[in-house]
Amino acid sequence: MAQMNMKEAIRDAMRAELKNDPNVLVFGEDVGKVGGVFRATEGLQGEFGAERVFDTPLAESAIAGLAVGMGTQGFRPIAEIQFVGFIYEALDQMFVQAARMRFRSGGRYHAPIVFRTPFGGGVKAAELHTDSLEGLAIQTPGMKVIVPSNPYDAKGLLISAIRDNDPVFFMEHLNLYHAFRQEVPEDAYTVPIGKANVVREGSDVTIIAYGLMVHTALKAADELEKKGVKAEVIDLRTLMPLDIDTIVASIQKTNRAIVVQEAQKTSGAAAEIIAQINEKAILHLEAPVLRVAGPDTVYPFAQIEDAWLPGPARIMAAADKVVNF
């Protein structure tokens, strides 16, 4: 098995599926020769040709809309939106046209598209490059939303997404592209969409997270352990559909939970998760479920980014509150 970082694993997933299925295509801004601004598609054009891996003019709505049109004709586009903040330019095509295709056509057409986009803070990027926009996506009926936290999952989830016959919004945390390496099988394999992963077992409190926040939560869990608090950490992997069963099973054990997200606090993924916990596990709770999240401001300029983003200390403080409620 090879050691890969998340970016290489993502590239490897695309390579595997370009090889497996002649209908898979990769396109977007600068994804061709240079391999994307993060080199996630590096080498793919050389290997598969400019007919299958190609640069487009700079127009996000057209990139997404091209994918919708091609999707109706049997192609399986992987459309890269260069940075997350640019999806606003493509919202109609992603969240209306792709996500509704199956419904509007009574099942006659579908949109087997993966919209890949880098997101996520802590890298001091320019404005609108790092925001966490998964909350918009999970409010969109017909769209699946995946946020991997490690190379192994990223490859398996991306292959599942490419093979899925419905549109998937695949969010790649910028801070995870090169964060660490992991054993990743060279062959194609899948990690199922909609299955969370318990990445650390514990008995006192459940910390629910996704993307980079899984690692922040694990750091907090290490610190909590020193204080005698055993935290269980769940990596959601998929936000839509959400694996509520794994969350409920954990809460039945720990009776306490915290949800961590980088996104602004109000009405996002964390709010949805807590609502579902209320519906399914309220009698198992010994304390209110708390959110650790960014404040409800626009994503800040780089100078105060680190203070703005949830870190281990804020997770520990929340754990303290729920454990001593």
Add this chain to the structure above:
Amino acid sequence: MSKLPYEVQSEPVQPLSVLSLEGDVVNPDFMPKLSDEQLKEIMYRMVFTRTWDERAVNLGRQGRLGFYAPVSGQEASMIGSEYALNKDDFVCPGYRDMPQIVWHGLPLYQAFLYSRGHQHGGQIPEGVNVLMPQIIIGAQILHATGIAMAFKKKGEKRVAITYTGDGGSSEGDFYEGMNFAGAFKLPVIYVVQNNGYAITTPFEKQTAALSIAHKAVAAGIRGVQVDGMDVLAVIKAVSDAAERGRSGEGATLIEMLTYRFRPHSMSDDTSKYRTKDEESEWALKDPLTRFGKYLEKKGLWTDEDTARVKEEAKAAVNEQIKKAEAAEKMTVAGLIDSMFEHTPAHLEEQKADFQ
């Protein structure tokens, strides 16, 4: 002020037509090659569509149809452009472009179902190469662009055609689509039916461009302007564009100058934004009258033919609306199941609330 040597020059364009208002051929060079049978078929479709439109407006008033955008006046542009295509060419319509997709193969009762807000309306039968009408103005322009790219990649000699209005030509998706088609040399035809108004906003307030056809220049595709009340001119322009697309010469933007005789949808009052003079001036260009005169002079059409087609159309509409009314109702459970290929657990659970 002297002109800079690198200033971009733009000349007004002249709309191409074949027939005079009296139905005489004034531009034989632009005459499409059509048999007598084909000429009669085109007239049949235009009269049928006019009748269907009249009936649809009435059915709407009776509450038997939902959203419906009238088409009278635009028959030459709609029917002529579809007629110029092959059945395996692909049509991406806007909300007003129901006639094109029906003549391209969508059963009429499904058009009525669509209007009545039933999902089955958009469930296009296998082998019929159309999308359901698009509500978001301009979105379909990109789908046609993607479909054209698919044809090109598969090496198929097919073209995609898409329609929008003069209002739609102001949307970003219009420019993005044409620019992609130029950059990738795609077999796609962008038709702008310039009927003078976007709901109530007149063309002069839509753009300061000399014509919509000019907008092709910036995308590096071909742009033409056609008399959209002259079905023969429309057929010629679209056939040429399709031919270019099929032979790898890329995309064409066609501006059709046309007029909608009725309001934008069923609810607006045209007297608030149009004059009687303007309406009567355009009435003289009625595509049915003009083409009818041409056919009459050739001995191919009479008033009796018109009356017969009207009766046929009325009967067809009655039958098809009844079929639409008899269709099984949508259910919330069915709706939930149409979101994904495999309904996820949380939606299965939500479904239980509606069973």
